[in-house]
Structures are given as C-alpha cells and as structure tokens.
Amino acid sequence: MADNVPAFTPVHLLTGFLGSGKTTLLRRLLSDPAMARTAVLINEFGEIGLDHHLLEPIDETMVLLPSGCLCCTIRGELAQAIRDIHARRERGDIPSFDRLVIESTGLADPFPILSTIKADPVLRHHFRPGTVIATVDAVNGRFQLETHVESTRQAAIADRLVLTKTDIADEVTVARLLDRLRRFNPDAPILRAADGDLDAPALFHQDDLASAGQPERSTRAWFRQTFQSDDPVAPETASQPGHEHGSGDRTRHGERIRSFVVTVDEPIDWTAFGIWLTMLLNRHGDRILRVKGMLNLAGEIAPVAIHGVQHLVHPPVHMQAWPDDDRRSRIVFIVDDLDSSLIRRSLAAFNRLAVPLPQRS
Numbered sequence: 001m002a003d004n005v006p007a008f009t010p011v012h013l014l015t016g017f018l019g020s021g022k023t024t025l026l027r028r029l030l031s032d033p034a035m036a037r038t039a040v041l042i043n044e045f046g047e048i049g050l051d052h053h054l055l056e057p058i059d060e061t062m063v064l065l066p067s068g069c070l071c072c073t074i075r076g077e078l079a080q081a082i083r084d085i086h087a088r089r090e091r092g093d094i095p096s097f098d099r100l101v102i103e104s105t106g107l108a109d110p111f112p113i114l115s116t117i118k119a120d121p122v123l124r125h126h127f128r129p130g131t132v133i134a135t136v137d138a139v140n141g142r143f144q145l146e147t148h149v150e151s152t153r154q155a156a157i158a159d160r161l162v163l164t165k166t167d168i169a170d171e172v173t174v175a176r177l178l179d180r181l182r183r184f185n186p187d188a189p190i191l192r193a194a195d196g197d198l199d200a201p202a203l204f205h206q207d208d209l210a211s212a213g214q215p216e217r218s219t220r221a222w223f224r225q226t227f228q229s230d231d232p233v234a235p236e237t238a239s240q241p242g243h244e245h246g247s248g249d250r251t252r253h254g255e256r257i258r259s260f261v262v263t264v265d266e267p268i269d270w271t272a273f274g275i276w277l278t279m280l281l282n283r284h285g286d287r288i289l290r291v292k293g294m295l296n297l298a299g300e301i302a303p304v305a306i307h308g309v310q311h312l313v314h315p316p317v318h319m320q321a322w323p324d325d326d327r328r329s330r331i332v333f334i335v336d337d338l339d340s341s342l343i344r345r346s347l348a349a350f351n352r353l354a355v356p357l358p359q360r361s
C-alpha cells in the first residue's frame with residue numbers, strides 16, 4: 001500500500017455552467033505547490049474532450065472520463081474510474097494523492113455525483129465527499145441561472161462560489177448576479193477569480209484536514225433539506241426543456257442540448273475564422289452554449305485554443321505544443337436547439353475549410 005494515504009480521501013467537485021471557467025480555475029489551483037498531491041478526473045459533455053489537452057501537462061493522476069454527462073449517462077464509469085485510480089494508488093503504480101478533484105461537465109447536476117461516492121460499497125470506505133466549488137460566469141451567469149436549471153443547482157449546492165470574469169463584467173451586472181446567488185445560496189463564501197490572492201488552500205485545505213465523520217457543513221445540509229422539499233430547483237422536481245426527469249435513470253440531458261465536432265484539415269486563416277466566429281455568436285449566441293477548439297492556424301507551429309460562451313468570444317490562447325499527432329483543427333460546439341448543419345455550412349461557406357463529420361447526436 002502507498003505511503004501517507006489518508007484514511008478517507010476527500011473528493012472535491014468542481015462544477016459550474018458551460019464555459020464558466022472551471023478548467024481555468026483548476027489549472028491555476030493545480031499550479032499551487034500545496035496542491036501537488038492531487039488526482040483529477042475530468043468529464044466533458046461532448047464527442048471529444050479537449051480540457052485535458054488545455055490543462056497541460058497530463059500525468060497518470062489525470063483521467064479523462066468517457067464522453068457523456070456524469071450526472072446521468074456515465075455515473076457507473078465515475079465509480080469505476082475512482083475505484084481504478086484508488087487501486088493504482090494502492091499498488092504504487094501512480095504517485096500517491098491526498099485529494100481527488102472531479103471537474104464535471106458544465107451541464108452536470110452535482111447531487112448525483114456526490115451521491116455516487118456515498119452509495120458505492122467500495123468507495124465509501126476510502127473516500128468521502130469534499131468541497132463543492134462552483135464557478136459562476138459574471139458576464140453570462142444571470143442568463144444561465146434563469147434559463148438552465150443545472151446552473152442553479154450547481155450554484156445552490158456549492159460550499160464555495162467562485163465568480164469568474166469579473167474583470168470583463170460591469171459592476172451593476174455583478175451586483176445583480178450576487179443578489180441572485182444569495183437568494184438560493186445564502187452562506188457560501190463568494191470569491192472572485194480575478195482577485196490575485198485567490199489561493200487553493202482557501203478553497204480546499206480546510207476540508208482536507210477535516211476528519212472523517214465530521215458533520216457536513218451548512219450549505220450541503222441546507223441543500224439536502226431544500227431538495228427534499230418541493231423547491232423549484234430540487235432534482236426530484238425540477239424540469240425544463242432539454243433536461244428530462246423520467247423514472248429509472250433520473251436525469252438525462254434531453255434532445256435539445258447536443259454537442260458535435262467540426263474538424264478542419266487545412267490550416268485556418270485566423271482573420272477569417274475570427275470574423276466568422278464573432279458573427280456566429282452575435283447571431284446565435286443565445287443558443288450556442290459553448291464553443292471551444294484547438295486550431296491549426298496558418299503560420300503557427302503550435303495550436304491555438306479558442307473559447308466562446310454564448311455571445312462572448314474570449315481571446316485566443318497559444319498552446320505550447322500539439323498534444324498528439326493529429327494536426328487537424330477541432331472545434332466542439334454545445335448547442336441548445338440549433339441545427340449543426342447550419343454551423344457546418346456557414347463555416348464551409350465562409351472560408352471553404354470545414355470538413356463535415358457525420359453527426360453523432
């Protein structure tokens with residue numbers, strides 16, 4: 001058995017709506033030496049995962065879960081992945097770790113993820129639920145809270161809320177968002193990602209030091225009470241188009257929200273692409289929940305990462321190197337009730353570069 005393994009390893013959950021800054025925050029937290037002994041599980045809603053590439057570097061304590069959403073379609077895989085990483089730690093096959101962080105998809109309902117750890121007969125002897133951190137996008141957050149119940153649940157259950165993008169949001173927007181957040185999560189500390197002194201210990205360490213069996217803190221207790229009642233954001237009762245609750249597998253993202261990938265074989269002209277993306281998000285931003293990609297730009301040796309969230313286009317980021325031999329540009333879209341062929345056609349028409357793939361969903 002590996003040395004210095006805590007009796008109950010905390011499993012922290014990093015949640016937050018699509019594009020709200022989970023991976024950015026995780027990358028920042030993992031760069032803190034105090035977070036060295038951390039294993040990470042990443043789950044993305046989409047045909048191909050990019051976050052593990054965007055996090056670089058990757059080692060064997062970082063695991064990309066199968067595509068699908070943790071809260072519904074791949075809960076079994078989550079339990080299995082945690083069991084696997086635990087077994088590899090026990091055998092000394094991977095560096096030992098003191099905490100596990102799960103970055104969930106931006107559409108995940110956090111409650112079933114936490115329940116998985118408690119419900120699994122093996123996991124509950126070695127792991128315990130840790131801190132739930134939810135990122136909330138200061139620019140898009142209010143709209144997302146109003147239109148997507150997943151976003152409300154994520155913020156409601158959080159032990160800590162991290163407000164992202166306050167550097168590009170105006171104060172009135174931020175104040176309104178804070179007011180709304182306080183209505184359904186009155187006591188979680190709210191930190192701002194843009195503040196330079198945001199540190200990992202403030203988010204995690206308190207929990208890591210807690211002994212097993214410590215009473216759960218007030219937010220989660222409040223969540224449980226609330227969600228046993230008929231509160232509008234309760235998982236048992238909430239319903240909205242695109243997130244269906246049936247019997248059996250209780251939470252499945254419905255037909256409206258879908259993901260697809262557009263790949264482009266030839267190097268892309270950045271100016272043309274930038275204009276196309278800006279126009280696309282201007283026109284359809286309400287229904288394009290997320291776009292992210294790794295582009296092979298003409299004249300660049302390494303890929304460039306692009307991010308869009310609804311109407312917002314973030315500045316492109318130059319990555320250090322290609323993560324594998326595939327040199328195609330890959331652009332992942334998560335859309336709400338928008339036809340993928342429209343996007344494929346529009347990109348193809350714009351610069352005649354898009355190579356359509358068969359649509360998955």
Ligand SMILES: Nc1nc2c(ncn2[C@@H]2O[C@H](COP(=O)(O)OP(=O)(O)OP(=O)(O)O)[C@@H](O)[C@H]2O)c(=O)[nH]1
Pocket residue numbers: 016017018019020021022023024025051105106163164165166167168193194290292306307308314315
């Ligand atoms: N200006 C600014 N941009 C931010 C901040 N946090 C994140 N971003 C940008 O927002 C975009 C999305 O960030 P990600 O960290 O990929 O978001 P995510 O929640 O992991 O996205 P999904 O996994 O797709 O749900 C990126 O372009 C980030 O650089 C912030 O505090 N300020």
